[in-house]
Amino acid sequence: MSDLSTLLLLLIMPPFLAADPDCSQRPDITSLKNCCRLPYLNLTSYNSQCGQYLVNGAHITPCSFECIFTAAKVLNGTSLITENVEKMLLPMLDSQEFVQVYVDGFNYCSGQEQAMVKSLKRRRMPTVGKCSSMAVMYGLCSHRYVYRNCPDSIWSKTAGCNDAREFSIHCEDKLTG
Ligand SMILES: *[C@@H]1O[C@H](CO)[C@@H](O)[C@H](O)[C@H]1NC(C)=O
Numbered sequence: 437m438s439d440l441s442t443l444l445l446l447l448i449m450p451p452f453l454a455a456d457p458d459c460s461q462r463p464d465i466t467s468l469k470n471c472c473r474l475p476y477l478n479l480t481s482y483n484s485q486c487g488q489y490l491v492n493g494a495h496i497t498p499c500s501f502e503c504i505f506t507a508a509k510v511l512n513g514t515s516l517i518t519e520n521v522e523k524m525l526l527p528m529l530d531s532q533e534f535v536q537v538y539v540d541g542f543n544y545c546s547g548q549e550q551a552m553v554k555s556l557k558r559r560r561m562p563t564v565g566k567c568s569s570m571a572v573m574y575g576l577c578s579h580r581y582v583y584r585n586c587p588d589s590i591w592s593k594t595a596g597c598n599d600a601r602e603f604s605i606h607c608e609d610k611l612t613g
């Protein structure tokens with residue numbers, strides 16, 4: 437768990453961007469989560485295979501992510517098998533609009549594979565094998581993509597939200613920011 441805490445902390449931490457004047461004024465980025473009300477992820481269909489990792493709503497562990505990715509045949513080593521991503525998502529989301537934006541996110545994140553591998557190796561975190569962090573990385577990367585490309589129908593169109601999104605898109609690291 438300490439590895440995971442480190443990973444989450446690194447993903448949440450702002451990058452150091454003192455040189456860029458546009459990015460020096462960091463808005464309340466945590467509000468981004470409240471700006472885009474993501475739908476409930478229904479993991480029921482993975483209960484039989486991954487139920488042991490899906491207890492008490494604590495879904496964000498390397499094992500739970502990897503278990504679902506493996507069950508859905510979405511991960512081959514460190515590579516995403518992007519053709520299977522939609523099939524993994526369909527039972528989790530009841531809106532086709534969300535399935536599509538997540539699929540787009542996973543496709544985008546697939547292009548970040550080498551950067552993710554490098555980042556995990558630098559932190560001495562496993563990239564393959566039982567409970568590697570690769571599936572978590574793809575999960576968090578796609579979440580971030582969805583926040584940045586939040587469907588209009590659920591985006592809170594407040595100035596604060598728009599600022600937070602602009603900051604996230606222009607000032608944060610494309611992969612981990
Ligand atoms: C989750 O999906 C299952 C079918 O896979 C369904 O029976 C259940 O009602 C869904 N739960 C919610 C809260 O939507």
Ligand SMILES: *[C@@H]1O[C@H](CO)[C@@H](O)[C@H](O)[C@H]1NC(C)=O
Nearest residue numbers: 509511512513514515516517
């Ligand atoms: C997994 O990757 C290896 C090469 O790294 C490839 O030979 C194999 O066909 C891939 N399997 C699937 C199911 O895509």
